[in-house]
Amino acid sequence: MPLTAVTFHTLLCLIDGPMHGYAIARQIEERSGQRIRMGPGTLYGSLHRLRELDYIEECDPPDGGESERRRYYRLTDYGRQVLEAEAQRLAEDVRLLRSKKVIR
Amino acid sequence: MSAGDLSERLYGALIRLYPPAFRRRYAADMLGHFRQRRDELRGRPLPLRVLSLAAEIGLDLIVSLPREYLAASLTALAHFGRDLRLAMRLLRQRPSFSLTVIVTLALAIGANAAVFSLVNGVLIAPLPYREPDRLAWLYLRNSSTFRLTLSVADWNGLREQHESFASIAALRIAELAATGAERPEHVRAARVTAGFFETFGVQAARGRTFLEGEDEVGAPPVAVLGHAFAERYFGAGIDPIGRPVTLDGVPHTVVGVLAPGVERVVYGAEAWVPLPMPTPSRRGPFGLQVFARLADGRTLEHAAAELETVSRGLFTQWASSFQDEEARLTPYPLREIVLGDTGRRLALVFGAVALVLLVAIANVANLMLARASSRRRELVVRAALGASPERLASAVLAEGLVLSAAGGLGGLAIAAVAVRGFRATGLSVPRLAEVGVDLRAVAFVAAIVVASTLLLAAAQLLFGFGRTAASMGVARTATASPSTRRFQGSLIALEFALTVPLLVAAGLLLNSFARLQAVDPGFDPGGVVAATISLPEQRYPELGNLVSFWEQLEQDVLEVPGVIAVGAVAGLPPDTFGATNNFDLIDKPVPSGASQPQAPWSAADPGFLAALGVPLIEGRWFTDADADGPPVLVVTQDWAERYYPDESALGKQLVSGGCYACEPNTIVGVIGDLKYDGLTSHGEVVFEPATGRWLRSLSLVVRTAGRPETVIAPLRERLRAIDPELPVQVATMEERLSAAVAEPRQWTILLGVFAALTALMSALGVSGVLAYHVRRQVREIGVRKALGAGDAELVRFVVGRGMFLVGAGSAAGLALSLYVARWIEPFLFQVSATDPLTLAAVSGLLALVALGACYLPGRRAAKVDPVEALLTD
Numbered sequence: 001m002p003l004t005a006v007t008f009h010t011l012l013c014l015i016d017g018p019m020h021g022y023a024i025a026r027q028i029e030e031r032s033g034q035r036i037r038m039g040p041g042t043l044y045g046s047l048h049r050l051r052e053l054d055y056i057e058e059c060d061p062p063d064g065g066e067s068e069r070r071r072y073y074r075l076t077d078y079g080r081q082v083l084e085a086e087a088q089r090l091a092e093d094v095r096l097l098r099s100k101k102v103i104r
Numbered sequence: 105m106s107a108g109d110l111s112e113r114l115y116g117a118l119i120r121l122y123p124p125a126f127r128r129r130y131a132a133d134m135l136g137h138f139r140q141r142r143d144e145l146r147g148r149p150l151p152l153r154v155l156s157l158a159a160e161i162g163l164d165l166i167v168s169l170p171r172e173y174l175a176a177s178l179t180a181l182a183h184f185g186r187d188l189r190l191a192m193r194l195l196r197q198r199p200s201f202s203l204t205v206i207v208t209l210a211l212a213i214g215a216n217a218a219v220f221s222l223v224n225g226v227l228i229a230p231l232p233y234r235e236p237d238r239l240a241w242l243y244l245r246n247s248s249t250f251r252l253t254l255s256v257a258d259w260n261g262l263r264e265q266h267e268s269f270a271s272i273a274a275l276r277i278a279e280l281a282a283t284g285a286e287r288p289e290h291v292r293a294a295r296v297t298a299g300f301f302e303t304f305g306v307q308a309a310r311g312r313t314f315l316e317g318e319d320e321v322g323a324p325p326v327a328v329l330g331h332a333f334a335e336r337y338f339g340a341g342i343d344p345i346g347r348p349v350t351l352d353g354v355p356h357t358v359v360g361v362l363a364p365g366v367e368r369v370v371y372g373a374e375a376w377v378p379l380p381m382p383t384p385s386r387r388g389p390f391g392l393q394v395f396a397r398l399a400d401g402r403t404l405e406h407a408a409a410e411l412e413t414v415s416r417g418l419f420t421q422w423a424s425s426f427q428d429e430e431a432r433l434t435p436y437p438l439r440e441i442v443l444g445d446t447g448r449r450l451a452l453v454f455g456a457v458a459l460v461l462l463v464a465i466a467n468v469a470n471l472m473l474a475r476a477s478s479r480r481r482e483l484v485v486r487a488a489l490g491a492s493p494e495r496l497a498s499a500v501l502a503e504g505l506v507l508s509a510a511g512g513l514g515g516l517a518i519a520a521v522a523v524r525g526f527r528a529t530g531l532s533v534p535r536l537a538e539v540g541v542d543l544r545a546v547a548f549v550a551a552i553v554v555a556s557t558l559l560l561a562a563a564q565l566l567f568g569f570g571r572t573a574a575s576m577g578v579a580r581t582a583t584a585s586p587s588t589r590r591f592q593g594s595l596i597a598l599e600f601a602l603t604v605p606l607l608v609a610a611g612l613l614l615n616s617f618a619r620l621q622a623v624d625p626g627f628d629p630g631g632v633v634a635a636t637i638s639l640p641e642q643r644y645p646e647l648g649n650l651v652s653f654w655e656q657l658e659q660d661v662l663e664v665p666g667v668i669a670v671g672a673v674a675g676l677p678p679d680t681f682g683a684t685n686n687f688d689l690i691d692k693p694v695p696s697g698a699s700q701p702q703a704p705w706s707a708a709d710p711g712f713l714a715a716l717g718v719p720l721i722e723g724r725w726f727t728d729a730d731a732d733g734p735p736v737l738v739v740t741q742d743w744a745e746r747y748y749p750d751e752s753a754l755g756k757q758l759v760s761g762g763c764y765a766c767e768p769n770t771i772v773g774v775i776g777d778l779k780y781d782g783l784t785s786h787g788e789v790v791f792e793p794a795t796g797r798w799l800r801s802l803s804l805v806v807r808t809a810g811r812p813e814t815v816i817a818p819l820r821e822r823l824r825a826i827d828p829e830l831p832v833q834v835a836t837m838e839e840r841l842s843a844a845v846a847e848p849r850q851w852t853i854l855l856g857v858f859a860a861l862t863a864l865m866s867a868l869g870v871s872g873v874l875a876y877h878v879r880r881q882v883r884e885i886g887v888r889k890a891l892g893a894g895d896a897e898l899v900r901f902v903v904g905r906g907m908f909l910v911g912a913g914s915a916a917g918l919a920l921s922l923y924v925a926r927w928i929e930p931f932l933f934q935v936s937a938t939d940p941l942t943l944a945a946v947s948g949l950l951a952l953v954a955l956g957a958c959y960l961p962g963r964r965a966a967k968v969d970p971v972e973a974l975l976t977d
Contacts, residue, residue: 022137039164040134041122045172048126070133 055079123176187502209511212464214518225539234305284350295379308360319378327356333374353642387426425762476568504560567591597913604917610859628717629837650799671712723773742787874961886973899962906958
């Protein structure tokens with residue numbers, strides 16, 4: 001089952017290591033070319049559900065982190081598997097598109 | 105304050121809109137997020153900055169708020185489902201507790217659902233006619249506010265002028281002998297005008313109702329039948345339309361049959377025949393029930409105004425035979441007449457069951473609090489492990505719901521049985537056949553279940569955990585916190601405060617009922633049988649036929665072994681009306697235009713006085729010679745004392761029914777009082793010799809030396825020998841007397857059962873709470889005992905605590921009783937609603953029961969072994 005854009009991008013952000021909510025939102029905003037913009041309510045609602053799905057988990061801030069106390073998130077093993085599966089699916093799709101010469 | 109602070113506060117306030125669990129978790133991060141975003145936008149001009157920040161946040165709220173609330177409610181629902189399963193498991197583990205609670209709730213809810221079904225079927229459900237609120241019942245109300253039925257003269261006057269009414273209809277009650285089927289029977293019938301069914305908006309299920317002109321004098325006889333009677337008469341599956349039914353000896357062609365549900369239209373008749381109106385020669389006699397359907401746009405007030413004009417015209421036209429100028433044709437809402445007193449009665453009973461329910465819930469709350477204290481450790485641990493207040497509430501609500509729902513289901517079953525019982529015992533309520541436990545009753549029970557769930561949960565959440573929910577230290581001692589104990593005490597006091605008014609009401613009704621039964625009916629009922637017989641005109645056309653029938657019957661019945669006296673009378677005491685008549689005393693004429701005196705009027709033959717056992721006070725009773733002699737009357741003592749308080753009534757003369765052309769009647773005797781309008785009525789009756797029209801329908805009164813039941817079969821035999829087609833209604837006078845008090849008896853029993861149930865629950869409640877405290881305080885009791893407290897002292901200690909609560913509650917209850925007294929007053933006979941004897945007796949009885957209930961846990965406290973108590977933890 002394909003992941004939603006927000007889920008996909010959130011998981012993708014966390015592949016590089018733990019991040020806090022605001023950073024995730026900013027990165028997604030940039031990567032999507034300002035198309036996906038998340039306010040605080042939307043962001044934490046979405047993170048909460050990903051946590052309930054066990055895709056991500058809260059963690060301590062990485063060493064030398066900011067003094068500000070905020071929640072950091074990292075990918076779980078399961079979340080990583082989900083992302084990989086999604087990547088596989090996308091790759092299949094891209095291959096299909098190539099073979100049909102839709103893209104090069 | 106800087107603009108930054110302000111915007112932060114603003115957003116902080118907005119965050120409060122999110123569901124609590126979400127807010128608690130993410131508020132700080134969201135605020136941080138907001139701050140960062142705000143700082144990012146710092147470079148832009150202020151208005152633009154504010155605008156874009158506001159737009160972003162606004163959009164965010166719109167998108168995320170509904171999503172979070174949906175998610176939160178789904179989570180809560182899932183948790184609640186889990187809590188429900190857990191609650192059911194916990195309750196199964198404690199079957200005696202669960203059963204006690206469920207049975208208590210089921211009894212109370214069942215009583216409420218049953219009474220609700222009555223109220224719903226009788227009072228709330230619309231009458232089964234088209235637009236029943238547009239129907240009126242017309243009476244002649246005279247200046248002394250006495251309600252009289254109408255006469256043919258009134259009917260004719262009405263028929264000529266009734267703009268306020270779309271249609272009017274008249275009915276005369278009739279008992280008709282239905283013969284020609286296997287067994288002759290008396291059928292309750294109604295003679296009605298042709299427009300009767302149309303006025304009520306009732307249609308025939310098969311065939312038709314009456315046509316215009318079918319109620320003219322001389323029209324061929326037709327009949328409309330009720331479904332049940334048609335089946336009895338013709339047999340099931342036979343189409344009666346067009347067949348003849350013999351009523352009072354006359355074959356009537358059946359033109360229509362009503363649907364099974366419509367067994368009764370206003371009056372519980374099973375057969376309807378047309379009512380031809382003779383040309384009246386005077387204003388009376390009365391006896392017509394007249395109904396009207398209001399015309400479109402007209403109200404009862406319009407109708408009353410119009411009837412005022414009609415009444416004036418009638419008075420002028422018939423002034424010679426009816427002197428009451430103030431008498432007015434008056435419209436009453438049909439509903440009011442059909443339901444009468446029932447509304448107030450049912451309201452009282454409904455109030456009573458509501459009290460039963462409150463006491464039951466208080467009791468259950470107390471039981472659960474006692475248990476909550478033992479479950480406290482578990483719940484406190486759960487709270488300490490991070491369960492949110494919502495989760496605790498969910499657990500407590502789930503437990504309440506499981507118990508209440510089980511009680512509700514049980515209650516519905518009890519209600520279904522109870523309603524069937526009401527119908528089987530013939531509870532004196534109009535429209536009883538329409539009563540059942542329906543969807544509305546189910547909805548009512550559902551509402552009770554919800555309310556009970558909330559109350560039980562609230563009691564536990566507010567008082568079950570004290571102020572120490574989070575503190576493990578207190579939980580370890582496992583005794584109820586002081587606030588819990590205070591609340592439990594208040595619940596007990598509340599139960600008694602609610603029980604006392606119920607018991608007082610039941611006590612008053614019982615007292616009143618005892619007095620009603622002690623009323624002297626005015627005759628000696630032992631050994632007396634009465635048989636009511638009507639002679640159809642078809643087979644007994646002449647007066648001579650009637651006279652010889654009764655002579656023959658009395659002679660034959662006198663020969664039956666055991667019979668010592670036989671007589672005949674029109675109507676039967678204590679509550680079967682013969683007739684009412686107006687009269688003028690020759691020596692005390694009423695002023696012109698004032699209302700004439702009236703009295704129950706009956707007729708009897710020479711044998712009646714001895715047969716019923718009524719004492720002769722003064723003068724003489726009728727003799728055979730009175731049948732043809734000058735008109736004579738016999739009056740009762742009450743009558744004589746009312747109209748001739750200072751002199752003898754003997755020899756006084758009066759004009760009967762406004763017939764001034766007739767020879768005046770002379771009073772020749774005074775007999776003991778007889779009641780004709782129920783046992784609570786006055787004893788005024790006027791008797792005339794049973795001659796002429798009276799002979800068409802009389803009750804044979806038979807006095808026997810032994811048991812009256814033994815003569816019923818021979819009596820029927822003799823009657824069959826004279827005329828095998830005549831139906832007869834036989835009952836002993838003892839049965840008639842018992843039936844006369846059936847209604848107050850039923851209401852007294854009903855309220856008595858509820859009161860007893862409540863008292864029992866309250867007693868069990870106080871006993872249970874005390875026992876619980878004794879169990880919890882075994883250690884303290886053990887210490888006291890070790891320190892030398894005697895058994896008696898310990899019993900006193902426990903009983904004293906219980907009786908303090910009982911006393912406080914009962915005192916409040918007595919005050920409440922005085923307040924509700926006025927609702928009971930109308931149902932009492934010879935008893936004041938604040939009767940001190942009843943109040944004292946009820947309080948005393950309740951105190952005794954409570955004392956017994958407190959003594960048992962007291963004994964248990966006394967039996968505590970101090971050594972064991974100190975060793976147990």
